[in-house]
Amino acid sequence: MSTAWSPFTNAPGQPRFALDLVDVALERIGIIAETVIVDEARLTPSLLSGEFDGSAALWKDTERERVLLYSQPYLENRLILVGRQGSDVSATALADLAGKRIALVAGYAYGGAVETTVGPIFVGSNSPEDSIEKLLNGEADYTLMDDLVIQYLISNHGEEARTRLAFGSTPLLTRSLHLAIRRSIPDAELIISRFNTRLVGMIVDGSYHRLLHLDWIRADVDGDGLREYVPHGDQTGPRPPEHSYELFATGTPTTKPSMTRRFYFGGNIYEGWSTVPEQYKTPNFTRPGQSPHTIKIFTFKF
Known part of the structure:
Protein backbone atom coordinates (compact mmCIF):
# COMPACT_ATOMS: atom_id res chain seq x y z
CA MET A 1 0.00 0.00 0.00
CA SER A 2 1.04 3.59 -0.52
CA THR A 3 -0.24 7.13 -0.59
CA ALA A 4 -0.24 9.14 -3.84
CA TRP A 5 2.85 11.27 -4.41
CA SER A 6 3.45 11.90 -8.10
CA PRO A 7 5.80 11.08 -9.73
CA PHE A 8 6.84 8.47 -7.17
CA THR A 9 3.57 6.75 -6.30
CA ASN A 10 0.25 6.89 -8.08
CA ALA A 11 -2.51 4.85 -9.66
CA PRO A 12 -1.64 2.74 -12.73
CA GLY A 13 -1.26 4.83 -15.87
CA GLN A 14 0.05 7.85 -13.95
CA PRO A 15 3.66 8.76 -13.06
CA ARG A 16 4.71 6.23 -10.38
CA PHE A 17 8.45 5.83 -10.66
CA ALA A 18 9.03 4.43 -7.16
CA LEU A 19 6.39 1.74 -7.58
CA ASP A 20 7.78 0.82 -10.99
CA LEU A 21 11.29 0.43 -9.55
CA VAL A 22 10.12 -1.72 -6.65
CA ASP A 23 7.89 -3.87 -8.87
CA VAL A 24 10.78 -4.64 -11.22
CA ALA A 25 13.25 -5.34 -8.41
CA LEU A 26 10.80 -7.68 -6.69
CA GLU A 27 9.94 -9.43 -9.95
CA ARG A 28 13.65 -10.15 -10.42
CA ILE A 29 13.71 -12.02 -7.11
CA GLY A 30 10.53 -13.91 -7.97
CA ILE A 31 7.94 -11.80 -6.11
CA ILE A 32 4.88 -10.26 -7.77
CA ALA A 33 3.51 -7.35 -5.74
CA GLU A 34 0.35 -5.28 -6.02
CA THR A 35 0.10 -1.79 -4.52
CA VAL A 36 -3.15 -0.20 -3.35
CA ILE A 37 -3.24 3.61 -3.17
CA VAL A 38 -4.81 4.89 0.06
CA ASP A 39 -5.13 8.25 1.79
CA GLU A 40 -2.59 9.33 4.40
CA ALA A 41 -4.91 8.76 7.37
CA ARG A 42 -5.26 5.08 6.50
CA LEU A 43 -1.61 4.32 5.79
CA THR A 44 -0.03 3.78 9.21
CA PRO A 45 -3.03 2.09 10.93
CA SER A 46 -3.33 -0.39 8.07
CA LEU A 47 0.37 -1.20 8.16
CA LEU A 48 0.41 -1.64 11.93
CA SER A 49 -2.71 -3.81 11.95
CA GLY A 50 -1.41 -6.21 9.33
CA GLU A 51 -4.08 -5.40 6.76
CA PHE A 52 -1.28 -5.15 4.18
CA ASP A 53 2.08 -6.90 3.88
CA GLY A 54 4.00 -3.66 3.58
CA SER A 55 4.60 -0.57 1.47
CA ALA A 56 6.66 -0.13 -1.67
CA ALA A 57 7.43 3.53 -0.93
CA LEU A 58 7.71 4.57 2.68
CA TRP A 59 9.57 7.11 4.79
CA LYS A 60 11.17 5.77 7.95
CA ASP A 61 9.10 6.21 11.09
CA THR A 62 9.86 4.98 14.62
CA GLU A 63 6.32 3.75 15.22
CA ARG A 64 6.25 1.74 12.00
CA GLU A 65 9.74 0.28 12.51
CA ARG A 66 8.37 -1.85 15.34
CA VAL A 67 6.50 -4.03 12.86
CA LEU A 68 8.18 -3.26 9.53
CA LEU A 69 11.58 -4.16 8.13
CA TYR A 70 13.03 -1.47 5.86
CA SER A 71 15.23 -1.81 2.79
CA GLN A 72 18.11 0.46 1.99
CA PRO A 73 16.88 3.73 0.46
CA TYR A 74 16.36 3.37 -3.28
CA LEU A 75 15.23 6.93 -4.06
CA GLU A 76 14.89 10.29 -2.34
CA ASN A 77 12.09 12.83 -2.28
CA ARG A 78 13.93 16.12 -2.71
CA LEU A 79 11.67 19.17 -2.95
CA ILE A 80 13.35 22.08 -4.73
CA LEU A 81 12.13 25.67 -4.84
CA VAL A 82 11.13 26.76 -8.35
CA GLY A 83 10.30 30.33 -9.32
CA ARG A 84 9.88 32.40 -12.44
CA GLN A 85 13.09 33.44 -14.17
CA GLY A 86 14.69 36.25 -12.16
CA SER A 87 13.15 35.17 -8.85
CA ASP A 88 15.29 34.68 -5.77
CA VAL A 89 15.42 30.91 -5.22
CA SER A 90 18.17 30.94 -2.58
CA ALA A 91 15.86 30.08 0.35
CA THR A 92 17.07 27.17 2.45
CA ALA A 93 13.90 26.76 4.52
CA LEU A 94 10.18 27.33 4.00
CA ALA A 95 10.23 29.86 6.83
CA ASP A 96 12.35 32.10 4.57
CA LEU A 97 9.33 32.47 2.25
CA ALA A 98 6.93 34.23 4.61
CA GLY A 99 4.18 35.99 2.67
CA LYS A 100 5.00 34.21 -0.59
CA ARG A 101 2.42 32.09 -2.42
CA ILE A 102 3.71 28.56 -2.93
CA ALA A 103 1.91 26.12 -5.22
CA LEU A 104 1.69 22.60 -3.77
CA VAL A 105 -0.10 19.57 -5.15
CA ALA A 106 -3.14 19.05 -2.93
CA GLY A 107 -3.53 15.76 -1.11
CA TYR A 108 0.16 14.87 -0.86
CA ALA A 109 1.67 13.97 2.53
CA TYR A 110 4.49 16.52 2.60
CA GLY A 111 5.23 15.87 6.26
CA GLY A 112 5.60 18.20 9.22
CA ALA A 113 8.19 20.37 7.47
CA VAL A 114 5.39 21.75 5.30
CA GLU A 115 2.31 21.25 7.44
CA THR A 116 3.66 23.13 10.48
CA THR A 117 5.41 25.98 8.67
CA VAL A 118 3.97 29.40 9.46
CA GLY A 119 4.43 32.26 7.00
CA PRO A 120 4.14 31.03 3.40
CA ILE A 121 0.74 31.00 1.72
CA PHE A 122 0.13 27.58 0.20
CA VAL A 123 -1.81 27.46 -3.07
CA GLY A 124 -3.36 24.09 -3.94
CA SER A 125 -2.77 22.58 -7.37
CA ASN A 126 -3.87 19.38 -9.08
CA SER A 127 -0.51 18.20 -10.42
CA PRO A 128 3.09 19.28 -11.04
CA GLU A 129 1.95 20.60 -14.42
CA ASP A 130 -0.79 22.65 -12.75
CA SER A 131 1.76 24.04 -10.28
CA ILE A 132 3.97 25.26 -13.13
CA GLU A 133 0.96 26.79 -14.88
CA LYS A 134 -0.04 28.65 -11.70
CA LEU A 135 3.54 29.85 -11.30
CA LEU A 136 3.85 31.13 -14.87
CA ASN A 137 0.46 32.89 -14.92
CA GLY A 138 1.14 34.66 -11.62
CA GLU A 139 -1.21 32.75 -9.33
CA ALA A 140 1.80 31.62 -7.30
CA ASP A 141 5.21 33.10 -6.57
CA TYR A 142 6.93 29.73 -6.25
CA THR A 143 6.28 26.02 -6.34
CA TYR A 152 12.43 15.64 -16.59
CA LEU A 153 11.72 19.32 -17.29
CA ILE A 154 15.34 20.04 -18.18
CA SER A 155 15.68 16.92 -20.35
CA ASN A 156 12.44 17.42 -22.27
CA HIS A 157 11.82 21.19 -22.15
CA GLY A 158 15.38 22.44 -21.67
CA GLU A 159 15.24 25.78 -23.48
CA GLU A 160 11.78 26.74 -22.20
CA ALA A 161 12.58 25.61 -18.65
CA ARG A 162 15.85 27.53 -18.46
CA THR A 163 14.36 30.63 -20.09
CA ARG A 164 11.22 30.89 -17.98
CA LEU A 165 12.07 29.19 -14.70
CA ALA A 166 14.62 29.53 -11.91
CA PHE A 167 15.62 26.49 -9.86
CA GLY A 168 16.95 26.47 -6.32
CA SER A 169 20.00 24.40 -5.43
CA THR A 170 19.14 23.40 -1.84
CA PRO A 171 16.30 20.95 -1.18
CA LEU A 172 13.78 22.38 1.28
CA LEU A 173 12.64 18.87 2.18
CA THR A 174 14.48 15.58 1.78
CA ARG A 175 13.13 12.16 2.65
CA SER A 176 14.53 8.76 1.66
CA LEU A 177 12.19 6.17 0.19
CA HIS A 178 12.28 2.53 1.29
CA LEU A 179 10.53 -0.73 0.62
CA ALA A 180 9.10 -1.90 3.96
CA ILE A 181 7.55 -5.28 4.72
CA ARG A 182 6.13 -6.80 7.88
CA ARG A 183 8.74 -8.48 10.07
CA SER A 184 6.34 -11.40 10.54
CA ILE A 185 6.43 -12.33 6.84
CA PRO A 186 8.38 -15.59 6.28
CA ASP A 187 11.96 -14.85 5.14
CA ALA A 188 11.42 -11.09 5.53
CA GLU A 189 15.13 -10.42 6.12
CA LEU A 190 16.12 -12.50 3.10
CA ILE A 191 13.61 -10.67 0.90
CA ILE A 192 14.98 -7.28 1.95
CA SER A 193 18.58 -8.44 1.50
CA ARG A 194 17.92 -9.74 -2.01
CA PHE A 195 16.01 -6.55 -2.88
CA ASN A 196 18.96 -4.40 -1.75
CA THR A 197 21.34 -6.42 -3.90
CA ARG A 198 19.12 -6.06 -6.96
CA LEU A 199 19.13 -2.27 -6.66
CA VAL A 200 22.84 -1.97 -7.44
CA GLY A 201 22.45 -4.10 -10.54
CA MET A 202 19.53 -1.98 -11.72
CA ILE A 203 21.68 1.15 -11.56
CA VAL A 204 24.46 -0.21 -13.77
CA ASP A 205 22.27 -2.12 -16.25
CA GLY A 206 20.19 0.94 -17.17
CA SER A 207 16.97 -0.12 -15.44
CA TYR A 208 16.93 2.97 -13.23
CA HIS A 209 17.41 5.19 -16.28
CA ARG A 210 14.61 3.47 -18.19
CA LEU A 211 12.13 3.51 -15.33
CA LEU A 212 12.91 7.08 -14.26
CA HIS A 213 13.27 8.42 -17.83
CA LEU A 214 16.78 9.74 -17.21
CA ASP A 215 19.84 10.07 -19.44
CA TRP A 216 22.43 10.25 -16.65
CA ILE A 217 22.43 9.13 -13.01
CA ARG A 218 25.09 9.89 -10.44
CA ALA A 219 25.55 7.16 -7.84
CA ASP A 220 28.22 5.21 -5.97
CA VAL A 221 28.34 2.03 -8.05
CA ASP A 222 31.53 0.50 -6.61
CA GLY A 223 30.93 1.17 -2.91
CA ASP A 224 33.98 3.39 -2.35
CA GLY A 225 31.95 6.38 -1.15
CA LEU A 226 32.46 8.41 -4.35
CA ARG A 227 29.71 8.83 -6.92
CA GLU A 228 30.12 8.11 -10.59
CA TYR A 229 28.21 9.41 -13.62
CA VAL A 230 26.34 6.46 -15.10
CA PRO A 231 24.77 6.83 -18.59
CA HIS A 232 21.64 5.08 -19.84
CA GLY A 233 23.64 3.36 -22.56
CA ASP A 234 27.14 2.91 -23.92
CA GLN A 235 26.85 5.63 -26.58
CA THR A 236 26.32 9.10 -25.15
CA GLY A 237 27.78 11.60 -27.60
CA PRO A 238 31.04 13.58 -27.60
CA ARG A 239 30.39 15.79 -24.56
CA PRO A 240 30.06 15.01 -20.84
CA PRO A 241 26.65 15.53 -19.24
CA GLU A 242 25.56 19.05 -18.34
CA HIS A 243 23.21 17.70 -15.68
CA SER A 244 22.47 14.42 -13.98
CA TYR A 245 20.12 13.02 -11.37
CA GLU A 246 21.76 12.45 -7.98
CA LEU A 247 20.39 9.11 -6.95
CA PHE A 248 21.31 9.57 -3.29
CA ALA A 249 22.27 13.16 -2.53
CA THR A 250 22.42 12.65 1.25
CA GLY A 251 24.12 10.14 3.48
CA THR A 252 27.13 9.42 1.25
CA PRO A 253 30.32 11.39 0.50
CA THR A 254 30.28 13.47 -2.63
CA THR A 255 32.90 14.59 -5.11
CA LYS A 256 34.57 17.83 -4.10
CA PRO A 257 34.77 20.61 -6.72
CA SER A 258 38.53 20.03 -7.06
CA MET A 259 38.14 16.31 -7.74
CA THR A 260 37.98 14.78 -11.20
CA ARG A 261 34.56 13.60 -12.33
CA ARG A 262 34.28 9.82 -12.57
CA PHE A 263 32.37 8.03 -15.34
CA TYR A 264 31.08 4.46 -15.48
CA PHE A 265 31.10 2.72 -18.88
CA GLY A 266 31.07 -0.96 -19.72
CA GLY A 267 31.84 -2.11 -16.20
CA ASN A 268 34.81 0.24 -15.81
CA ILE A 269 35.30 3.57 -14.03
CA TYR A 270 37.17 6.35 -15.83
CA GLU A 271 38.73 9.34 -14.09
CA GLY A 272 37.75 12.37 -16.17
CA TRP A 273 35.93 12.64 -19.49
CA SER A 274 39.18 12.71 -21.48
CA THR A 275 39.99 9.16 -20.36
CA VAL A 276 36.66 7.73 -21.56
CA PRO A 277 37.28 5.64 -24.72
CA GLU A 278 36.04 7.15 -27.96
CA GLN A 279 33.77 4.17 -28.61
CA TYR A 280 31.44 5.50 -25.89
CA LYS A 281 31.33 9.03 -27.32
CA THR A 282 29.35 8.13 -30.44
CA PRO A 283 26.03 10.02 -30.55
CA ASN A 284 23.00 7.99 -29.55
CA PHE A 285 19.68 9.55 -30.51
CA THR A 286 17.54 7.05 -28.63
CA ARG A 287 16.23 7.80 -25.15
CA PRO A 288 15.43 5.52 -22.22
CA GLY A 289 12.28 3.57 -23.01
CA GLN A 290 9.06 4.15 -21.14
CA SER A 291 7.97 1.88 -18.32
CA PRO A 292 5.08 -0.36 -19.40
CA HIS A 293 3.35 0.57 -16.14
CA THR A 294 3.48 4.33 -16.77
CA ILE A 295 1.43 5.33 -19.78
CA LYS A 296 1.38 9.04 -19.07
CA ILE A 297 4.39 11.04 -17.86
CA PHE A 298 4.06 14.82 -17.82
CA THR A 299 2.51 17.34 -20.19
CA PHE A 300 4.06 20.66 -19.25
CA LYS A 301 2.94 23.68 -21.27
CA PHE A 302 5.12 26.76 -21.70
Whole structure:
Protein backbone atom coordinates (compact mmCIF):
# COMPACT_ATOMS: atom_id res chain seq x y z
CA MET A 1 0.00 0.00 0.00
CA SER A 2 1.04 3.59 -0.52
CA THR A 3 -0.24 7.13 -0.59
CA ALA A 4 -0.24 9.14 -3.84
CA TRP A 5 2.85 11.27 -4.41
CA SER A 6 3.45 11.90 -8.10
CA PRO A 7 5.80 11.08 -9.73
CA PHE A 8 6.84 8.47 -7.17
CA THR A 9 3.57 6.75 -6.30
CA ASN A 10 0.25 6.89 -8.08
CA ALA A 11 -2.51 4.85 -9.66
CA PRO A 12 -1.64 2.74 -12.73
CA GLY A 13 -1.26 4.83 -15.87
CA GLN A 14 0.05 7.85 -13.95
CA PRO A 15 3.66 8.76 -13.06
CA ARG A 16 4.71 6.23 -10.38
CA PHE A 17 8.45 5.83 -10.66
CA ALA A 18 9.03 4.43 -7.16
CA LEU A 19 6.39 1.74 -7.58
CA ASP A 20 7.78 0.82 -10.99
CA LEU A 21 11.29 0.43 -9.55
CA VAL A 22 10.12 -1.72 -6.65
CA ASP A 23 7.89 -3.87 -8.87
CA VAL A 24 10.78 -4.64 -11.22
CA ALA A 25 13.25 -5.34 -8.41
CA LEU A 26 10.80 -7.68 -6.69
CA GLU A 27 9.94 -9.43 -9.95
CA ARG A 28 13.65 -10.15 -10.42
CA ILE A 29 13.71 -12.02 -7.11
CA GLY A 30 10.53 -13.91 -7.97
CA ILE A 31 7.94 -11.80 -6.11
CA ILE A 32 4.88 -10.26 -7.77
CA ALA A 33 3.51 -7.35 -5.74
CA GLU A 34 0.35 -5.28 -6.02
CA THR A 35 0.10 -1.79 -4.52
CA VAL A 36 -3.15 -0.20 -3.35
CA ILE A 37 -3.24 3.61 -3.17
CA VAL A 38 -4.81 4.89 0.06
CA ASP A 39 -5.13 8.25 1.79
CA GLU A 40 -2.59 9.33 4.40
CA ALA A 41 -4.91 8.76 7.37
CA ARG A 42 -5.26 5.08 6.50
CA LEU A 43 -1.61 4.32 5.79
CA THR A 44 -0.03 3.78 9.21
CA PRO A 45 -3.03 2.09 10.93
CA SER A 46 -3.33 -0.39 8.07
CA LEU A 47 0.37 -1.20 8.16
CA LEU A 48 0.41 -1.64 11.93
CA SER A 49 -2.71 -3.81 11.95
CA GLY A 50 -1.41 -6.21 9.33
CA GLU A 51 -4.08 -5.40 6.76
CA PHE A 52 -1.28 -5.15 4.18
CA ASP A 53 2.08 -6.90 3.88
CA GLY A 54 4.00 -3.66 3.58
CA SER A 55 4.60 -0.57 1.47
CA ALA A 56 6.66 -0.13 -1.67
CA ALA A 57 7.43 3.53 -0.93
CA LEU A 58 7.71 4.57 2.68
CA TRP A 59 9.57 7.11 4.79
CA LYS A 60 11.17 5.77 7.95
CA ASP A 61 9.10 6.21 11.09
CA THR A 62 9.86 4.98 14.62
CA GLU A 63 6.32 3.75 15.22
CA ARG A 64 6.25 1.74 12.00
CA GLU A 65 9.74 0.28 12.51
CA ARG A 66 8.37 -1.85 15.34
CA VAL A 67 6.50 -4.03 12.86
CA LEU A 68 8.18 -3.26 9.53
CA LEU A 69 11.58 -4.16 8.13
CA TYR A 70 13.03 -1.47 5.86
CA SER A 71 15.23 -1.81 2.79
CA GLN A 72 18.11 0.46 1.99
CA PRO A 73 16.88 3.73 0.46
CA TYR A 74 16.36 3.37 -3.28
CA LEU A 75 15.23 6.93 -4.06
CA GLU A 76 14.89 10.29 -2.34
CA ASN A 77 12.09 12.83 -2.28
CA ARG A 78 13.93 16.12 -2.71
CA LEU A 79 11.67 19.17 -2.95
CA ILE A 80 13.35 22.08 -4.73
CA LEU A 81 12.13 25.67 -4.84
CA VAL A 82 11.13 26.76 -8.35
CA GLY A 83 10.30 30.33 -9.32
CA ARG A 84 9.88 32.40 -12.44
CA GLN A 85 13.09 33.44 -14.17
CA GLY A 86 14.69 36.25 -12.16
CA SER A 87 13.15 35.17 -8.85
CA ASP A 88 15.29 34.68 -5.77
CA VAL A 89 15.42 30.91 -5.22
CA SER A 90 18.17 30.94 -2.58
CA ALA A 91 15.86 30.08 0.35
CA THR A 92 17.07 27.17 2.45
CA ALA A 93 13.90 26.76 4.52
CA LEU A 94 10.18 27.33 4.00
CA ALA A 95 10.23 29.86 6.83
CA ASP A 96 12.35 32.10 4.57
CA LEU A 97 9.33 32.47 2.25
CA ALA A 98 6.93 34.23 4.61
CA GLY A 99 4.18 35.99 2.67
CA LYS A 100 5.00 34.21 -0.59
CA ARG A 101 2.42 32.09 -2.42
CA ILE A 102 3.71 28.56 -2.93
CA ALA A 103 1.91 26.12 -5.22
CA LEU A 104 1.69 22.60 -3.77
CA VAL A 105 -0.10 19.57 -5.15
CA ALA A 106 -3.14 19.05 -2.93
CA GLY A 107 -3.53 15.76 -1.11
CA TYR A 108 0.16 14.87 -0.86
CA ALA A 109 1.67 13.97 2.53
CA TYR A 110 4.49 16.52 2.60
CA GLY A 111 5.23 15.87 6.26
CA GLY A 112 5.60 18.20 9.22
CA ALA A 113 8.19 20.37 7.47
CA VAL A 114 5.39 21.75 5.30
CA GLU A 115 2.31 21.25 7.44
CA THR A 116 3.66 23.13 10.48
CA THR A 117 5.41 25.98 8.67
CA VAL A 118 3.97 29.40 9.46
CA GLY A 119 4.43 32.26 7.00
CA PRO A 120 4.14 31.03 3.40
CA ILE A 121 0.74 31.00 1.72
CA PHE A 122 0.13 27.58 0.20
CA VAL A 123 -1.81 27.46 -3.07
CA GLY A 124 -3.36 24.09 -3.94
CA SER A 125 -2.77 22.58 -7.37
CA ASN A 126 -3.87 19.38 -9.08
CA SER A 127 -0.51 18.20 -10.42
CA PRO A 128 3.09 19.28 -11.04
CA GLU A 129 1.95 20.60 -14.42
CA ASP A 130 -0.79 22.65 -12.75
CA SER A 131 1.76 24.04 -10.28
CA ILE A 132 3.97 25.26 -13.13
CA GLU A 133 0.96 26.79 -14.88
CA LYS A 134 -0.04 28.65 -11.70
CA LEU A 135 3.54 29.85 -11.30
CA LEU A 136 3.85 31.13 -14.87
CA ASN A 137 0.46 32.89 -14.92
CA GLY A 138 1.14 34.66 -11.62
CA GLU A 139 -1.21 32.75 -9.33
CA ALA A 140 1.80 31.62 -7.30
CA ASP A 141 5.21 33.10 -6.57
CA TYR A 142 6.93 29.73 -6.25
CA THR A 143 6.28 26.02 -6.34
CA LEU A 144 7.97 23.11 -4.63
CA MET A 145 8.92 20.47 -7.15
CA ASP A 146 10.72 17.19 -6.77
CA ASP A 147 14.21 17.07 -8.21
CA LEU A 148 13.21 14.13 -10.39
CA VAL A 149 10.49 16.22 -12.05
CA ILE A 150 12.99 19.03 -12.54
CA GLN A 151 15.33 16.63 -14.33
CA TYR A 152 12.43 15.64 -16.59
CA LEU A 153 11.72 19.32 -17.29
CA ILE A 154 15.34 20.04 -18.18
CA SER A 155 15.68 16.92 -20.35
CA ASN A 156 12.44 17.42 -22.27
CA HIS A 157 11.82 21.19 -22.15
CA GLY A 158 15.38 22.44 -21.67
CA GLU A 159 15.24 25.78 -23.48
CA GLU A 160 11.78 26.74 -22.20
CA ALA A 161 12.58 25.61 -18.65
CA ARG A 162 15.85 27.53 -18.46
CA THR A 163 14.36 30.63 -20.09
CA ARG A 164 11.22 30.89 -17.98
CA LEU A 165 12.07 29.19 -14.70
CA ALA A 166 14.62 29.53 -11.91
CA PHE A 167 15.62 26.49 -9.86
CA GLY A 168 16.95 26.47 -6.32
CA SER A 169 20.00 24.40 -5.43
CA THR A 170 19.14 23.40 -1.84
CA PRO A 171 16.30 20.95 -1.18
CA LEU A 172 13.78 22.38 1.28
CA LEU A 173 12.64 18.87 2.18
CA THR A 174 14.48 15.58 1.78
CA ARG A 175 13.13 12.16 2.65
CA SER A 176 14.53 8.76 1.66
CA LEU A 177 12.19 6.17 0.19
CA HIS A 178 12.28 2.53 1.29
CA LEU A 179 10.53 -0.73 0.62
CA ALA A 180 9.10 -1.90 3.96
CA ILE A 181 7.55 -5.28 4.72
CA ARG A 182 6.13 -6.80 7.88
CA ARG A 183 8.74 -8.48 10.07
CA SER A 184 6.34 -11.40 10.54
CA ILE A 185 6.43 -12.33 6.84
CA PRO A 186 8.38 -15.59 6.28
CA ASP A 187 11.96 -14.85 5.14
CA ALA A 188 11.42 -11.09 5.53
CA GLU A 189 15.13 -10.42 6.12
CA LEU A 190 16.12 -12.50 3.10
CA ILE A 191 13.61 -10.67 0.90
CA ILE A 192 14.98 -7.28 1.95
CA SER A 193 18.58 -8.44 1.50
CA ARG A 194 17.92 -9.74 -2.01
CA PHE A 195 16.01 -6.55 -2.88
CA ASN A 196 18.96 -4.40 -1.75
CA THR A 197 21.34 -6.42 -3.90
CA ARG A 198 19.12 -6.06 -6.96
CA LEU A 199 19.13 -2.27 -6.66
CA VAL A 200 22.84 -1.97 -7.44
CA GLY A 201 22.45 -4.10 -10.54
CA MET A 202 19.53 -1.98 -11.72
CA ILE A 203 21.68 1.15 -11.56
CA VAL A 204 24.46 -0.21 -13.77
CA ASP A 205 22.27 -2.12 -16.25
CA GLY A 206 20.19 0.94 -17.17
CA SER A 207 16.97 -0.12 -15.44
CA TYR A 208 16.93 2.97 -13.23
CA HIS A 209 17.41 5.19 -16.28
CA ARG A 210 14.61 3.47 -18.19
CA LEU A 211 12.13 3.51 -15.33
CA LEU A 212 12.91 7.08 -14.26
CA HIS A 213 13.27 8.42 -17.83
CA LEU A 214 16.78 9.74 -17.21
CA ASP A 215 19.84 10.07 -19.44
CA TRP A 216 22.43 10.25 -16.65
CA ILE A 217 22.43 9.13 -13.01
CA ARG A 218 25.09 9.89 -10.44
CA ALA A 219 25.55 7.16 -7.84
CA ASP A 220 28.22 5.21 -5.97
CA VAL A 221 28.34 2.03 -8.05
CA ASP A 222 31.53 0.50 -6.61
CA GLY A 223 30.93 1.17 -2.91
CA ASP A 224 33.98 3.39 -2.35
CA GLY A 225 31.95 6.38 -1.15
CA LEU A 226 32.46 8.41 -4.35
CA ARG A 227 29.71 8.83 -6.92
CA GLU A 228 30.12 8.11 -10.59
CA TYR A 229 28.21 9.41 -13.62
CA VAL A 230 26.34 6.46 -15.10
CA PRO A 231 24.77 6.83 -18.59
CA HIS A 232 21.64 5.08 -19.84
CA GLY A 233 23.64 3.36 -22.56
CA ASP A 234 27.14 2.91 -23.92
CA GLN A 235 26.85 5.63 -26.58
CA THR A 236 26.32 9.10 -25.15
CA GLY A 237 27.78 11.60 -27.60
CA PRO A 238 31.04 13.58 -27.60
CA ARG A 239 30.39 15.79 -24.56
CA PRO A 240 30.06 15.01 -20.84
CA PRO A 241 26.65 15.53 -19.24
CA GLU A 242 25.56 19.05 -18.34
CA HIS A 243 23.21 17.70 -15.68
CA SER A 244 22.47 14.42 -13.98
CA TYR A 245 20.12 13.02 -11.37
CA GLU A 246 21.76 12.45 -7.98
CA LEU A 247 20.39 9.11 -6.95
CA PHE A 248 21.31 9.57 -3.29
CA ALA A 249 22.27 13.16 -2.53
CA THR A 250 22.42 12.65 1.25
CA GLY A 251 24.12 10.14 3.48
CA THR A 252 27.13 9.42 1.25
CA PRO A 253 30.32 11.39 0.50
CA THR A 254 30.28 13.47 -2.63
CA THR A 255 32.90 14.59 -5.11
CA LYS A 256 34.57 17.83 -4.10
CA PRO A 257 34.77 20.61 -6.72
CA SER A 258 38.53 20.03 -7.06
CA MET A 259 38.14 16.31 -7.74
CA THR A 260 37.98 14.78 -11.20
CA ARG A 261 34.56 13.60 -12.33
CA ARG A 262 34.28 9.82 -12.57
CA PHE A 263 32.37 8.03 -15.34
CA TYR A 264 31.08 4.46 -15.48
CA PHE A 265 31.10 2.72 -18.88
CA GLY A 266 31.07 -0.96 -19.72
CA GLY A 267 31.84 -2.11 -16.20
CA ASN A 268 34.81 0.24 -15.81
CA ILE A 269 35.30 3.57 -14.03
CA TYR A 270 37.17 6.35 -15.83
CA GLU A 271 38.73 9.34 -14.09
CA GLY A 272 37.75 12.37 -16.17
CA TRP A 273 35.93 12.64 -19.49
CA SER A 274 39.18 12.71 -21.48
CA THR A 275 39.99 9.16 -20.36
CA VAL A 276 36.66 7.73 -21.56
CA PRO A 277 37.28 5.64 -24.72
CA GLU A 278 36.04 7.15 -27.96
CA GLN A 279 33.77 4.17 -28.61
CA TYR A 280 31.44 5.50 -25.89
CA LYS A 281 31.33 9.03 -27.32
CA THR A 282 29.35 8.13 -30.44
CA PRO A 283 26.03 10.02 -30.55
CA ASN A 284 23.00 7.99 -29.55
CA PHE A 285 19.68 9.55 -30.51
CA THR A 286 17.54 7.05 -28.63
CA ARG A 287 16.23 7.80 -25.15
CA PRO A 288 15.43 5.52 -22.22
CA GLY A 289 12.28 3.57 -23.01
CA GLN A 290 9.06 4.15 -21.14
CA SER A 291 7.97 1.88 -18.32
CA PRO A 292 5.08 -0.36 -19.40
CA HIS A 293 3.35 0.57 -16.14
CA THR A 294 3.48 4.33 -16.77
CA ILE A 295 1.43 5.33 -19.78
CA LYS A 296 1.38 9.04 -19.07
CA ILE A 297 4.39 11.04 -17.86
CA PHE A 298 4.06 14.82 -17.82
CA THR A 299 2.51 17.34 -20.19
CA PHE A 300 4.06 20.66 -19.25
CA LYS A 301 2.94 23.68 -21.27
CA PHE A 302 5.12 26.76 -21.70
